[in-house]
Amino acid sequence: MGTAIRHVEGREARAQRPVGPNYKWIALTNTTLGVLMASIDSSIVLISLPAIFKGININPLAPGETGYFLWMLLGYMVVTATLLVTFGRISDMFGRVRLYNLGFAIFTVGSILLWLTPGTGNTGALELILFRFVQGIGAGFLFSNSAAILTDAFPAHQRGFALGTNQVAAILGSVIGLILGGVLSYFDWRLVFLVSVPVGIVGTIWAYTMLREVATIKGKQKIDWAGNITFAVGATVLLIGITYGIEPYGDSPTGWGNPLVLGALALGIILLAIFVWVELHMEDPMFRLDLFKIRMFAAGNISSFLASIARGGLQFMLVIWLQGIWLPLHGYNYDVTPLWAGIYMIPLLVGFLLMGPLSGYLSDRFGARLFSTLGMVIQAVCFLLLNLLPANFDYIWFAILIFFLGLGQGMFSSPNTSAVMGSVPADQRGVASGMRATFQNSGSIVSIGVFFSLITAGLASALPQSLSSGLTGAGVPAEVANKIAHLPPTSALFAAFLGYNPMGTLLPPAVLKALPLADQHNLLGHTFFPNLISTPFMDGIHSVFYLSCAMCLVAAVASLLRGKHQSTAKPVAASTGEDVTAQEVSTAAPLDASRAER
Template structure:
């Protein structure tokens, strides 16, 4: 038995076993991100609390995960990716147990922060471990499978959450993580090999940059707080302007510190690598663009087309389902054709889909919506895997943790900023009609089945503006993606500065 295990798990097929282990963590983390939202009304009623307090159940998780991704990616490069990934599974599982047992809203929020710390450790290392065990010619396919797992977790989250809350109560959405977490810990311990997924560091390169980690975390937290709270508090309020000022100061100080320290948490020389810089910027444009659809389409389906929340949720599945199917295919193609053409085509298709979504009329048939959502899923699926594989292929192996954390940070930040921009455009359009009520008027309209009147006209105006901007962002991303250079093989031991010089030559 032991010999079979050694040959099967630690032999030539080790990369696939490692991928399964990573996929389990990725699925659990993405499922948890989407499963909680549907339970918020039940949690609010259970604790007899208010919406302003309960929304921190989601917001605290988002802020913690996003602010720590880069830190844990760097720590994994130093300490070892297996250690950080396995510890993340354990912390996430403990946080899930504490969340389900929480007696008060405050306790639940604290437990969610603990859960988010574990999720950040998992998310920051999932892509790095996958990229480390799969060689360049197979990496796109593996990352495509990872994309399928992400899409599946995101799609199934609301459905599984609804079933669990209805049958067993809101606590069950956290308790369901316990067996998954225990299995994940056992798999990580038994399957992952530090020597295969990590690079040994010695001397100055093994140092950690605590000041840089603190500055980037403060900058991200204050930026995301400002973007989340801006519409409710007022973009010109002292609180929001203060958050923005702290964020700007933190990021400026972060850049100054990173340029001076011996072992920065994010080596700025990475941005001298054209494939890394263009791939990261193209990814940011993609996440900024597609977040508009995730935010506005539920309002369109309910407020304009008059669908129930349950039906609207089901009708949004085609985008994720298409993404899940296309991602592995595009990843495999990128292993043979490279990322430049595929990623650019993918963002181009996304731009067309977003532009067409913005052109929907108030009396559109769902078949028209369905076509556009499927087209958007195709575009995202074609772009994501090749682009991620190209970014990892442009950097030395010992930076995979940092790069994985950075890309995850770009994803989360892009989604929050994109929602904030779409929300601001929508509020600007409906304010002349609803006054200070803002987005609350849309929620009231959706609950009441409002399908006509000035509110509808104002909503459609803001809807079109937001989707037009998102289409422009996706098109900009396609152009940026075209600017990436040809594929360049990077040795595991190639320093970043040397790689940048080689690429420039």
């Protein structure tokens, strides 16, 4: 008993210990590590899925098995997106640092469970999906609190730099995950999950011992159960509907005509509408909708959501373009195309790394509007120019365009995040951070669903004829060729995405063996499938780029309307609501809604 009392007293003493002048850098490094780790794990399975499914003895392209593929691909993102607002609000009530620490611990437990996954076959696939959900819950706590912790810890005139660095870590992690997944899965699929374990353990201990609750947490706040339940269920059902809209239904190449998908979309929208009504009538709501009266907050989140739709599925589309067409045409075997696709995407990362922290620093001095608006315009121009590239492009032009896409993304993200987080009252930063991250993550999932559907529609209109004529010309019997040509185009798309030669998965083994060796080599070679798919694929991806361009332009307009710049060159007194140092955050008064722009 005495030991337990001393432990509690020691914990309370540590939590109440004043922070030093370097505390903000501790907060920045730890939250950046957390966001980096969570972002790496959001993309690391994309490249390693073939090795993972092979390791548990399952064919994700077999009939009835594509659901496992979709949930391994998107389950982590769905769970994270639906819990961010709830976690942000709970953190405002019980402490942002406390729940951030809990998130680090949950994420680490999820990583350990994934590493030790005991099952194989369908049982193993279900275990992996459930353990990814655990990881997603931990990531939800990390994402929803990192920006709030930094906003609490940093004075206003350094906040853009800090949040910009944090944003860079999020983008960096998504690209590192692609490369790391390819390298680790080459040796053992379990290493893909083991790599997060030591980082999670160190980060959890570090966060527990070093982070402090520098914001004032108001007591006697009630949990808004009605708001939490309607939002979580509504968002989950809506995103599940979008996820299954990618799968074929009946004779349709996509599932948007599936009654279950339509029902999920309708039910999700109804529940979210009920959530809005509940929040407007609750005494202590989960999320204060009156924050949207702050122009900076509203404009920043609208532009962030549109930007996420524009670029959220971009990585998937470019990876498919590289893996399914460009890399095979340049002599790369399908089993290594996932790794090389990540490597050839590095210019996107470099552009963001160069501009993310710099634009955050400059926005601290000159405001967010100029940089955020210009960043979206740059991305819109790049999307337009991507339409000029042929399927088998000259890499130097591709690299230049995605470099400037990353540059524009970095120019937008850091200032926008800083301005959104700096516009809200100090006691609402947790839920504001959760809402901001929810808009970003939900936009990415919507983007993936819409982009995949556009690509699939383009393939469905032209691929059957292309496949039928191409296969018969290669010696495949007409009956078999026509049957393959009318398979859902997602089969070919998912095969290319997973790094399989689609012809090897679509052609029956008996038919393939009956063909002359020259025809077999032609069908299973590097150029047959890419040449067949290139024209219909480009029709679909052009639609994606035009849509992304439109989203970027609307986001630029929303960003432009965020309000006028107010100088932050000089620290503002704590009584105005702007925190000058980490110590003053806890006593800072709520920001006035009229002071919306920084």
